[in-house]
Amino acid sequence: AKADLFVGKQTILCPLQENSPQDTDLIEGFWQSVGSVVKKISCVQHDAIYAAVSHLPHILSYALMASVVNSEDADQKLSHVGAGFKDFTRIAASSPEMWRDICLGNRTAVLKELDQYLLIVNHMRKLISENDGAGLEKLFNKASKARQDLDVL
Structure with a gap:
């Protein structure tokens, strides 16, 4: 303590x-x-906010680990992970039972955030498939600036 x-x-x-x-x-x-x-804050505000800033990151971390582990060359991929992958997936080592319960207990807000995230991912996929470097860079710059601004809080 x-x-x-x-x-x-x-x-x-x-x-x-x-x-x-x-x-x-x-x-x-x-x-x-x-x-x-x-x-x-109200319980409704809590559920909406934390679905975005806590629950979704955990889900994404679990999803990335599951994606890599389920690939046919999982051992090869996992033998080459670096700091970025470890940083991003650190929270996937947390309690599966607890996060199962959180996802199901806050299902409505979690699904809303997942849908929003999937829209962004699909947009990024489209930019990559169309070889739109300027569009990707614009999106990356906006996200990067927002993340850098968190360090001032």
Whole structure:
């Protein structure tokens, strides 16, 4: 344990109607007392947000691992993985049971995010098949800039 483990870290509270304001304030006060930055959002907001920024990345990581492992030259491919592949698939080593339950429990929001992702992937596939380097670079630049901007948050 570290005394500063939660300092500056985000904690999300999703109060329900049956939670009294006093109980919610007590929980919020606890997390603030250990240095956490507390945000309150509804359960619906939580499910929509985390389907995109947590659940989808886990699904994609599992999917990439499954794609490589199921290929006929899986051993050859896996013997050549580098840091990028390991970074991207690190979360595929997490609990399959937990992520099964999360995907099924948040099915509606997860499916919405998967559909959006598939639109982007299909667009990228089209750009590659049409040899559209300018289109790919534009898409990559937008994504790269957005990712770089995360480091300032």
